[in-house]
Amino acid sequence: MDFQLTAEQIALRDTARKFAREVMAPVAKEHDRTGEFPHDVIAKGFELGLMNMTLPPELGGLGLSHVDQALVAEELAAGCAGMATSMIANDLALLPILVGGTAEQKQRLVAPFSEKLRYTSFGLTEPGAGSDVAGLSTTATRDGDSYVLNGAKMWITNGGVADQYTIFATVDRKAGRKGITCFVVEGRPEGLHVGHHEDKLGQRASNTVALTLENVRVPARNRIGEEGQGWEIAMATLDNSRPLTAMFAVGVGRAAMEHAIAYAKERKQFGQAIANFQAIQFMIADMAAELHAARLLAYEAAAQLDAGQRNTLVSSYAKRFAADTAMKVATDAVQIFGGYGYSKEYPVEKLFRDAKLIQIYEGTSQIQRLVIARELLK
C-alpha cells in the first residue's frame, strides 16, 4: 500500500488549491449572499483544466485518474462548495454518456465540452422521486425516430445556464426501474421550461432549478444505451461520482477545521487562547482524525475505480462518512467560534450551511446506509 502522492498529483492539488484560495475564496461570500452564478470564476477554472475532469484524452480530456480527480475535488470544495458543485455538474451529466453511450454519441455530445466552456445538467431527481429513483414519473414515448418526453425534474444543478441536459425518463411506468431510459436533450427545445433559481440554505453559488418537460422531442439517436438501461447507467454514474462528492465533504470540513484552529489560537478567554483548553483541543483532534479517515475512504473508492473494480460498497462508506463528518466538523467549528460563529461576519456559518447539502444530494446519508446494508446482507 502506498499513501504517497506522485509529483504530478502534488502539482494538480497545488494548482487547485491556489485557484481555490486566490480565485474562489475571495468572492465566495458575495456569491453566497446574492446567489449569483459565478461565471467568471468557472471560466477561469475552465482555462486551467479544472472543469470536465472526468473526460478521457480522446474526447479532449486530460485522462486524470479517479484519485487525481478526488484530490482536485477536495481543494475546490475547500474554496467554495457551491462553486465546486457547479464546476463538477458537467461531469455528472456527461458520465452517463461516457458510461453508456456509443463512440459517435461521445464525440457528438461530450467532446464539444472540452473545446469551450458550456454547461450541461444531470436530470434524475423529480418532485416526487428523490431517494426513490425508480419511482420517477417523467415519461418517454416513442414516436417515429424520436421520443417525446413529459414530466418534471427537480433540484437540477446548473439547469438555468445549461444548453444540454441528460434526462432520465421511463418508457414504461409499470416496469419500475426496468423502464428507466437515459436521453440527452440538446439546447433548449420547445416544451422545455426552466424554472427559477432556488433560494437555498447553502451552496448558494451553485445554480439549482426545476425543469418542466412538455412534449419535448428528442431524436432517438440521443438515447443513451437501450430502453430500460437507464437505471444501470445512473447507478454506474453515481458510483463514479460518489468519491468526488465525498471529497467535497472533506474539503468543506477541512476549511471549517482550518478556520477553527486559527480562531482558537487567536481568541482569548480566561486570560489565555482558547486553544489551550482541552474542550477545544478535543474537538479539533476529532475533526482532524475523522476528516483524514473520510479522505482515505474516498481515496480507496477512487482507487478501486482506477483498478477497474466495482466500488459501490466503499464509495457508499466514503460518501456517508464524509458527509456526516463534514456536518459534524462544521457544527463544532461554529461552536468553537461561539457567538461569532453564528454571525455572517465570520466564515464558518457558510460552511455549516454548505455541509448540510452534502448529506442530502447524490444519495442521502440514509440511502448510503441502505446501499451499504444491502451489499453486506445480499
Place this chain on the structure above:
Amino acid sequence: MKILCAVKRVEDPEQKIKVKPDGSGIVLEGMNYKPNPYDEIAVEEALRLKEKQGGGEVVVVSIGDASFVTEMRHALAMGADRGILVKLSSATDSDGAARLLAKVVEKEKPDLVICGRQAVDDDQGQTGQLLAEYLGWGQATFAAKLESLESAEEKNKVPGLQIEGNTVKAIREVDGGLEFVQVALPAVVTTELRLNLPRYASLPGIMKAKKKPVEELTPEALGVDVAPKVKVRKMSSPPARKGGTIVPDVATLMEKLKNEAKVL
C-alpha cells in the same frame, strides 16, 4: 532566442519554521516545499518573451537531489520546454550555485539568463550577480515592470523586459526610484516581485510536463567544487516581540522615538 531560468526549491514560507534545538539548522521533518516565488516570476517573464517573439526555448535549471524535480516540473507545467537537474545531495552556497550555473550556461549557450532576485529560504540574493561575474556578462538586477500589476499591460501578459536588437532593456527598482538600463546580450537579469504575476500551472500543462525531458548533470561532470565557502555557525529564532504601547500624542511619539528607540 534561448532563455535559461534557475528554479530553486524553498521551504513553504506559509508553514511555521522551527530552528533545531542545537542551532545547526531548521527542522526539516514534515516540511512542505515550493518553487521559489521569485523564480516563478523569472519563468513567467521568460515564457512571455518567448510568446512575444513567437518562438525560442525556455530551459529551467535546478540544483539539488532527485526530489527537486517536483519544483522543476512546476516550471515545466507553466510552459518551460525542458529541464536540467544538477544532482547534488550535499549543501552548497550562493557561490557554489553560481559556479554550477555558469558551467551549465557555457554548455547551453543561452541568450539570456533570468534568475529570481533571491530565494526566500535564506534570502542571500547573490547567485544572479555572481553568475554574471563568472560569465563576464552584463547584468540587470531587481527588474520590475513600469506599469502596475493591476494594469492592462499586465493583464495582457506584456513582458516587463524588452529585447531590442542585441540588448535587453530592464527597469530596475533602486532606492528612491526606478533606473532604466540597457544591457548587451547575453546577459543575466534578476527579477523583482513587481515584474509580473506568474501564471498558474494548468492541469493540461501539468500532464504535458510529465513528458518533457529533464537532463541530469553532476558537479563532478561539470568540474565544479561546490564545497560551501560560507559556514553557518548558528541559527536561532528571532526574539519574541514585546507588546507595543499606545502613546497619547505625536509629541510623546517623537520624544520616544528620539530618546527611547533612538531612531531619530
